[in-house]
Amino acid sequence: MRTQRIIPLAIAIALLVSAPLSAQETTAPETSGGFSLRSLFGLAPAEPAPLPGLPIAWSNDAGAAQADARQSRRPIVAYVTSENCRFCRKMELETWTDESVAAEVTRRFVPLKLHAERDSELVQALKVRAFPTTIVFTPEGKAVGAATGFLPPEKLAGLLRTAGATPQAMAPRPAVR
Numbered sequence: 720m721r722t723q724r725i726i727p728l729a730i731a732i733a734l735l736v737s738a739p740l741s742a743q744e745t746t747a748p749e750t751s752g753g754f755s756l757r758s759l760f761g762l763a764p765a766e767p768a769p770l771p772g773l774p775i776a777w778s779n780d781a782g783a784a785q786a787d788a789r790q791s792r793r794p795i796v797a798y799v800t801s802e803n804c805r806f807c808r809k810m811e812l813e814t815w816t817d818e819s820v821a822a823e824v825t826r827r828f829v830p831l832k833l834h835a836e837r838d839s840e841l842v843q844a845l846k847v848r849a850f851p852t853t854i855v856f857t858p859e860g861k862a863v864g865a866a867t868g869f870l871p872p873e874k875l876a877g878l879l880r881t882a883g884a885t886p887q888a889m890a891p892r893p894a895v896r
Contacts, residue, residue, distance in 0.1 A: 774821040777832035781841060784831040788858040794883050795858070796828040799842055801835040801850040806869040810851050817872035820879075827883055828855075855882035 777798070778784040788795045798815070800807040814820055824830050835842050835850060845854070847867075853875065855864040864882025866874075 774818075775815055775824050775830045777830045779832055779834075779838075781831060781833075784829050785858075785860055788829040788856070788860075791829065792858055793827060793829050794863070795831050795856040795860075796824055796879065796883075797831040797833060797854045797856065799833045799835065799845070799847045799850060799852040799854070804850040807851040810869050814870055814872050814875050820872045820875055823876065823879055828879070853878065855879065 778787070784795050784797075787793075798810075800811070815824075833842055833845075835847070847854075849867045851869065852867045853865065853870060854862055855878065856862050864878055866878050870878065
């Protein structure tokens with residue numbers, strides 16, 4: 720059983736090393752290495768409903784977020800938090816609840832929330848070592864922007880505008896029939 724978990728992790732790490740990351744803003748060297756969310760789907764455990772009180776409907780399942788992103792042609796904004804991180808709480812209270820940020824994320828992105836303790840294998844594979852960390856992925860799972868640390872609403876909005884303006888993100892959504 721342990722071998723079955725180690726082999727996919729080794730493959731994911733090998734893919735991470737070979738995938739480039741073009742970050743808009745990276746404030747910690749550990750987030751500057753290349754990684755791809757696509758190679759990590761098997762690592763995220765199923766999760767109950769998102770935390771109450773946040774206006775953003777966070778997904779806690781990387782695989783479901785990827786499927787939603789591909790179908791809707793929207794990029795993923797991944798927020799990596801930790802249980803005892805005071806700047807994570809500050810970001811949740813001041814930034815993610817900001818009306819303009821919440822509206823932008825809900826309208827243009829697939830929101831994915833990862834917890835360092837619960838999603839430890841995925842967080843380690845993403846090489847996230849500082850919290851909070853925000854990463855933007857294309858619908859295909861390629862990281863196109865990242866920032867570590869507390870971001871006030873205006874700074875996060877800049878990251879979302881820049882990293883979310885990929886050709887894939889700007890393509891019109893298919894009509895629903």
